[in-house]
Amino acid sequence: MSPPLDAIIIGAGSAGLAALREVRKRTDRVRIVNDGPWGTTCARVGCMPSKMLIEAANAYHRRHAFDTFGLRGGDGLSVDMPAVLERVRALRDEFVAGTEKASAVGDQGISGHARLRGPGTVEVGGQTYHARSVIIATGSRPIIPEEWLAFGDRILTTDTLFEQPTLGPRMAVIGLGPLGAELAQALSRLGVEVAAFSTGPSLAGLSDPDILGALKAVLKDEFVVSVGEEARLREVPGGIEVSNGSTTVVVDQVLAAMGRRPNIEHLGLDTLGIPLDPHGKPPVDARTMQIADLPVFMAGDADDRRPLLHEASDEGHIAALNAMAPEPQCFRRRTPLSIVFTQPNAAVIGQAWKDLKEGEFVTGSVDFSRQGRARAAQHNQGRLNVYAERESGRILGSELCAPSGEHLAHLLALAIDRSLTVQDLLRMPFYHPVLEEGLRTALRDAASHLPSGSASDLSACSAYGASALD
Known part of the structure; x- marks a missing residue:
């Protein structure tokens, strides 16, 4: 042997x-x-x-x-x-x-x-x-309810969607997690008549009510979004009827996006x-x-x-x-980072809102509808909330639905990984005009709610050190 x-x-x-x-x-x-x-x-x-x-x-x-x-x-x-x-x-x-x-x-x-x-x-x-x-x-x-298999190749998943030679004019997307939200918006923008259904209140993995509301408003402006009861399918003349009690549509195909x-x-x-x-x-x-x-x-x-x-x-x-080791070793995992490529991008960085304890954190917020660079590019939709520990000002996490949110999310993940505080990050340079100035607005808002909140982003000269402006 x-x-x-x-x-x-x-x-x-x-x-x-x-x-x-x-x-x-x-x-x-x-x-x-x-x-x-x-x-x-x-x-x-x-x-x-x-x-x-x-x-x-x-x-x-x-x-x-x-x-x-x-x-x-x-x-x-x-x-x-x-x-x-x-x-x-x-x-x-x-x-x-x-x-x-x-x-x-x-x-x-x-x-x-x-x-x-x-x-x-x-x-x-x-x-x-x-x-x-x-x-x-x-x-x-992909998860597909067994009873849906009777509809044959009209039920799509990400395993089969991209293999289609073309798509029908009407589609239901069942599930509005990260992938469902992305694909529902993309298909709608390509001219498909989309109706999207979700049983739970969350969209794209978000939990902060303010950020959820911002994303839902953007998506509902582009296609039908129905959140609540479970969607059910049945064969009808002309296609597949999808209904959850409050919304009923007839479609050519159904994209099952209920997770894996x-x-x-x-x-x-x-x-x-x-x-x-x-x-x-x-x-x-x-x-x-x-x-x-x-x-x-x-x-x-x-x-x-x-x-x-x-x-x-x-x-x-x-x-x-x-x-391969004689004894297993523990490894420190990276800062949690989840990005959803809707437009505006949605993201959860570090601790999600739902995981924070009331009274132990403060929130800083920015609305991108009035942010200068976002307005110039006609991308002025969305919101960003950043969460900081009340006592120390250390950045704990963030949820966002913001233009170029994928880049803002990486900045925040780096700050959390390095245990930076709100003031630490505010002392970093912010060029003008850039979307990152929106993050600075949220950080300043968070600073104003901290016990040691300060109106200044600058460090004063010490007797023996150079100025932070040098």
């Missing part, structure tokens, strides 16, 4: 490929098993193709501002939907090829369904492999000898990615606490480092 492998990785998405790259630095006795298409969810069916569609949608939507700028002829533009989707697929295929090339698995790759037969044993296609460590990175799949489910069924997790939760998931330490005290690790969307590409990549690296 041959000696065991050093590691077996199950799944070749962002987490699995990141784990493979890390393990390869230490050993070539590794195998990676994948069931289905190779390559990351992000590149194939997630963040990359969706952003290509969004770019086309925003470019076309921009025609509505042409007359304001003194530019004529925008009414003559039209959408060639087959051409839009063809470009999405072409660019998508380039990104997938790049991902596969960067992480070429060679003869270390095995195609097939893997099943655990214990903490260090994996069976693939009737062949058994033994390894000192196992990394599970099996990803996730971890691919952990039929994986043999029950053979690990540890308790599983009601969803069949084992206990995973987010600092080590270790399952219980076993030489088994779970990373990426399979452990669905942070289903984002950069988090999946981090988790793959952590799992690999610990899989």
Whole structure:
């Protein structure tokens, strides 16, 4: 019998490929098993193709501002939907090829369904492999209610949307989480008649009522948004009727955007000898990615606490480092950062509003409707709230629906990671005229609510130091 492998990785998405790259630095006795298409969810069916569609949608939507700028002829533009989707697929295929090339698995790759037969044993296609460590990175799949399968290919998900040669004129989007909100707006801007439904009050992962209200107002101005009861589907002459009791529409296609489910069924997790939760998931330490005290690790969307590409990549690296180490080590995770590419962008950075304790924080706010650079570009919609610890002024988090919010979000994530206070950030330079001046407005507002609030953004000279203006 041959000696065991050093590691077996199950799944070749962002987490699995990141784990493979890390393990390869230490050993070539590794195998990676994948069931289905190779390559990351992000590149194939997630963040990359969706952003290509969004770019086309925003470019076309921009025609509505042409007359304001003194530019004529925008009414003559039209959408060639087959051409839009063809470009999405072409660019998508380039990104997938790049991902596969960067992480070429060679003869270390095995195609097939893997099943655990214990903490260090994996069976693939009737062949058994033994390894000192196992990394599970099996990803996730779109959620589709079973009864909807009767509607056949008229039910779309992100796995199938971008493969369509064209789209029907009417579409319902069920689910207004990050991806649902992005795609509903993009499809509407490309000329599809969209009605979007959500059972919960949250949109795009936001929880702050002020920011939610700002985003909802923008979206409702572009397409039907119905929040409340569960949407139900039934066949009617001319299409699919979608109704939640308060809104009823008939559409040609339905985009199911109700989230994704971890691919952990039929994986043999029950053979690990540890308790599983009601969803069949084992206990995973987010600092080590270790399952219980076993030489088994779970990373990426399979452990669905942070289903984002950069988090999946981090988790793959952590799992690999610990899989190859004598003893697992804890790793500090990055500042939580979630960005939704609606226009204006929506984002949650650091601690969300819903997770803060009343009385322990202050809020600074800015309304972008009157912000100078936003008005100049005709992007003056949205709002940003920043949260700071009442006693220290340390920035805790932020929620926003703001123009170029993706960039503001990164600034705030950096500030939170470095434990900066409101005054620390206010002492940084803010050029004029830029959208970041809106962030400064929110910071000044937060400062005014702090016990040691100050009207000045500047540091005074000390007896022995240079002025902050030097």
